Amino acid sequence: MKTVRYILWGLALLALVIAAGHQLSHFLGTDAENVDGFQPAFTLVNHQGDTVSEATYRGNWALVFFGFTNCPDICPTTLAELAEVMDRLSAESKEVTPLFISVDPARDSIEALTEYVSAFHPSIVGLTGSDKQISNAVSSFKAYFEREAQDSAPDGYTMAHTSSIYLMSPAGYFVRTFKYGTPPEDILEDLRGRI
Amino acid sequence: MTYSLFRSLIVAMSLFMPLVSASYAVAEPVRKDAMVVEAPWARASIGTSRPSAAYLTIHNEGTSGDVLIGIQTSVAGKADVHTMTMTDGVARMGVAGAVEIPAGNKVELKPGGMHIMLMKLAQPLEKGKSFSMTLRFEKAGNITLTVPVLGIGATGPGE
Numbered sequence: 503m504k505t506v507r508y509i510l511w512g513l514a515l516l517a518l519v520i521a522a523g524h525q526l527s528h529f530l531g532t533d534a535e536n537v538d539g540f541q542p543a544f545t546l547v548n549h550q551g552d553t554v555s556e557a558t559y560r561g562n563w564a565l566v567f568f569g570f571t572n573c574p575d576i577c578p579t580t581l582a583e584l585a586e587v588m589d590r591l592s593a594e595s596k597e598v599t600p601l602f603i604s605v606d607p608a609r610d611s612i613e614a615l616t617e618y619v620s621a622f623h624p625s626i627v628g629l630t631g632s633d634k635q636i637s638n639a640v641s642s643f644k645a646y647f648e649r650e651a652q653d654s655a656p657d658g659y660t661m662a663h664t665s666s667i668y669l670m671s672p673a674g675y676f677v678r679t680f681k682y683g684t685p686p687e688d689i690l691e692d693l694r695g696r697i
Numbered sequence: 698m699t700y701s702l703f704r705s706l707i708v709a710m711s712l713f714m715p716l717v718s719a720s721y722a723v724a725e726p727v728r729k730d731a732m733v734v735e736a737p738w739a740r741a742s743i744g745t746s747r748p749s750a751a752y753l754t755i756h757n758e759g760t761s762g763d764v765l766i767g768i769q770t771s772v773a774g775k776a777d778v779h780t781m782t783m784t785d786g787v788a789r790m791g792v793a794g795a796v797e798i799p800a801g802n803k804v805e806l807k808p809g810g811m812h813i814m815l816m817k818l819a820q821p822l823e824k825g826k827s828f829s830m831t832l833r834f835e836k837a838g839n840i841t842l843t844v845p846v847l848g849i850g851a852t853g854p855g856e
Contacts, residue, residue: 572748574749575781653792679786
């Protein structure tokens with residue numbers, strides 16, 4: 503009889519652990535979270551023309567997105583989503599910096615970036631650089647981009663690129679990604695739990 | 698329990714809100730025979746040097762398939778349907794070419810999927826304005842629509 507009781511208690515405990523785990527994974531979302539605590543590093547130029555590095559943004563949470571200004575579909579959608587997140591964060595927005603890293607430095611001059619990012623939100627920082635600086639930056643985030651020839655695109659090419667938003671901690675560590683199309687509410691909920 | 702009720706209420710409310718705002722902003726469907734083009738909209742552009750995108754839904758209510766073979770608009774020197782595919786989180790744009798519209802089916806062009814890429818813009822697309830666009834189908838012929846221009850960050854026809 504005692505053994506049965508122990509087994510039942512054991513089962514109850516197991517159920518509790520599973521439920522807690524389920525809640526936790528639900529809370530964290532299904533995206534990659536804190537895979538191995540890596541620290542991306544980069545040297546790039548911001549849309550004001552200043553040379554910046556990952557250290558420039560230490561102390562703040564950073565939401566990093568890769569794209570290019572000739573992208574008419576997913577880049578504007580994601581930047582608008584970041585703009586909404588920044589607006590709705592209100593006072594806490596001081597602690598978050600959205601970074602838009604161009605993967606198309608050939609076309610994305612400082613002027614082009616300024617025009618583009620400022621159309622979405624004054625807080626969004628556009629970053630560009632040399633081909634080498636861009637490829638180093640992107641690989642340090644373990645992200646991906648590639649120039650693809652396409653006759654039907656402007657200038658005969660388009661860019662394939664990682665479409666997730668990367669969250670970096672104030673200490674400069676990778677925290678998680680938000681996959682393309684994550685509703686702003688979900689990003690807000692996540693950020694508010696951390697700030 | 699109260700919390701989950703509250704949460705579902707919030708979700709229900711947030712799902713309902715876009716419907717409310719969509720009810721007055723979406724363009725009227727344009728019909729020609731069995732082909733219906735619904736909810737067209739375009740994204741505002743920044744100047745004319747970069748492409749913009751237009752979206753719509755094509756509903757073939759007929760009993761035979763048709764093909765969208767071309768798009769013309771005075772606001773863009775070139776307008777093609779492009780695809781967006783997502784592989785392991787990497788977004789990649791491709792050319793759709795002619796788009797099959799099977800009998801009885803709806804083909805939806807929306808952000809994150811197929812879109813009409815508006816290139817070589819002749820004028821900036823300004824939010825609140827609209828322009829004319831003609832879709833050319835193999836069988837249904839030409840269908841001309843008025844496309845409202847929404848904000849640069851719009852995600853659907855009701856914004």
